Amino acid sequence: MTTHTDQSVVIIGAGHGGAGLAALLRQSGFTGPITMIGDEQHLPYHRPPLSKKFDGPSVQQLLRPAEFYAENQIEIRTRSRATAIRPDDKIVVLADGTEIGYDTLVLATGSHPRALPGTPEGTTSVMTLRTLDDAATLNRSLTRGGELAIVGGGYVGMEVAAVARSRDMHVTVIERENRILARVASAELSTMLTDYHRERGTTILTNRSVSDLRTDGAEVTGVVLDDGTVVDCGTVLVGIGAAPDEELPRSAGLEYDDGVITDEYGRTSDPHIFAIGDVARRPVAGHHGLRRLESIPAATEHARHAVTAILGHEPEDHEVPWFWSDQFDLKLKIAGLTTPDVTVVTRPTPGKNAVSFFHIQPGSNVVAVEAINAPSDFNAGKKLIRSGAPVDLDALADPSVKLRDLVGRSESN
Template sequence: MTNPAAHVVIVGAGHAGGAAAALLRQYGHAGPITLVGEEPIPPYQRPPLSKAWLKGEADADSLALKPLEFYAEHGIDFQPSITATAIDRDLKLVSLSDGSTLAYDALILATGARAIALPIPGADLEGVMFLRTAADAELLKATVGPGKTLAVVGGGYIGLEVAASGRALGAEVVVLEREARLLARVACEVLSSFFKARHEAHGVTFELGASAVAFEGKNGQVTGVTLADGRTVPCDAVVVGVGAAPNDELARACGLDVARGVVVDLEARTSDPAIWAIGDVAHRPMPIYDRMFRMESVPNALEGAKQAACAITGRPAPAGEVPWQWSDQYDLKLQIAGYAFDVDEILVRGDPASGKFAVFHLKGDLVQSVEAINSPPEFMMGKLLIGARRPVDKARLADPSISMKEVAA
């Protein structure tokens, strides 16, 4: 699409939607842009919610992608506190929660994902929380502190980040994980053991192999989490962090192809040539791994925004990127490049006891993924190797006395 007067409607004002609006103007789109978001504030960075926001080191203004005035100054009609309720693909109309409709020439779905709720008794008690929005983070920050106990259901990255921030706020923290180890679905055992030991050193306690079957409460307020073995873990608040599901209901209802998210091509275009999907809601191609996958990360949101903005403005598609993400916990910076698909060997470079090491996931002599703790060179060169699909010498990769630049050369 290269119609400079086209009306672009963006449904979802998260990182992906906000970036797409800004990039459309940056790439020269002159037509009207409408950005619809369910939250009352403009697009903002979400990763710091579980870290800087909880610790009082960030707020809505400091995390905003752009100042509020940016949108008016650039002719972007930002409509907060509004949700889309239906899409009529034949008429090219989006129905909104306030009863109005928007006609579009190009539609970008950036509806993100929602936290998965546990379908167990007591899930509606006060104090049972999630962490997906600024409002969630503000509520949690006001709830936990010295003399309080926070239970975190789920030992993934979000759960561990919340645990670290809870300790920084002075709360006692217990993490409840149904699997036998932390990060069981997203990381290798080396990383699981490392993070468990670091969190325990900061006073976090863990219950592994512990399935939550009910939330207990008094006067409508949560007081504990009952486990499958009959024990109840007392607490003043709970954060449920057991994953997220794509907000793909709009796409399903209007007949777009959906499979674990809205199916898109390398231009972020859906099965309807006038509709794109980006960010957490998109089920997108991963040429490096020869598969489709849905990702939840800021780099993924930005890449999708670039792809859609380029397609709509007629620019060449951006070069493909190696997926990456990060997690901050205490003084630890974890940087992850790629995904550990079809891995047949795991190689550790450096000593985990030093707090500075990297785990490389290999398929033959190709690097599929790298998890780097406080090790930027391993992350950067590992990312390069993944993208280049360049065979690596395993002996040299395992030897930290050989620089990563030499290994990747």
């Protein structure tokens, strides 16, 4: 075990991955100096409430009490931005010129929202949602009144739409694909969510893109679509995806291709530098090639595996990737990775608006499950994914057949 007090770990990024890694190092017996660098003014906080609530006092939820860091001798530098890495000298350079040495460096810098092309400079009511300050800005803009236009029908956009509709605001979602969540969900789930939102007053426009914005000074007054339609609004939330932070990894000469290339434990092309979370592109068990997993569970799990590698511990089993989303009274839990050319088996589940969609690859093995208000289906789906064994599709679709029986059969094969 690496416990030498003369070995230092520096973590760039104070989100779920970076803060989790620092805590795990201490819990695992590491006694050397730990420094965490975050460019926000806030201590590490939970990010899900930003899109699931974004207003009210419950939005700011610290990951750990403020005193945790001092009590565990973790130096945390808020309002600090790393601008360069000098790997030959093992030094991180901050924007104010401060230089911090390291023995092991961990990049947990996440990703940044993509901006809407053509947004006039100085426009104050066109925004993205990634930070606590972004959530406060969005809430202030909506409080001033006016309709909300959301560009991009991904999970963040649909979560914000649900919250805004619950506040009786008029919401229009503009999606350039032929359905919402086209990149990350089955057509079955997309259809269900589209219907659910429309029944509650959300306007959803698909196969539409933004060609221009109408403004009055710094304020937006409307979104002009590619067919000439104008969507009147007072706030525009842009949710068209996120890009991994690139400047720092490239300054260190790390192998990079839509993310820092790492192994499954976060090791980069430099033996003294790890990368975890959204910024890392890595192997995922059961899938070919490298992938970036943009979720909090993925970031915290990647942090756990990086800690075992840093400390020289025995590798642990990897968790099935998973994600969750809350929209109105729907609680979605998704396990596995959705891929093209799968068969989707729909399984009705007792309960209000409860259903699950199981993704089946050729060979009849489950590769993903989308469970809506069905936590037991989600848990069973994770086990079926991990086993990789074929399942009886007719039995899977039959709610009278207990999933635990299917799991038992798959685990015994």
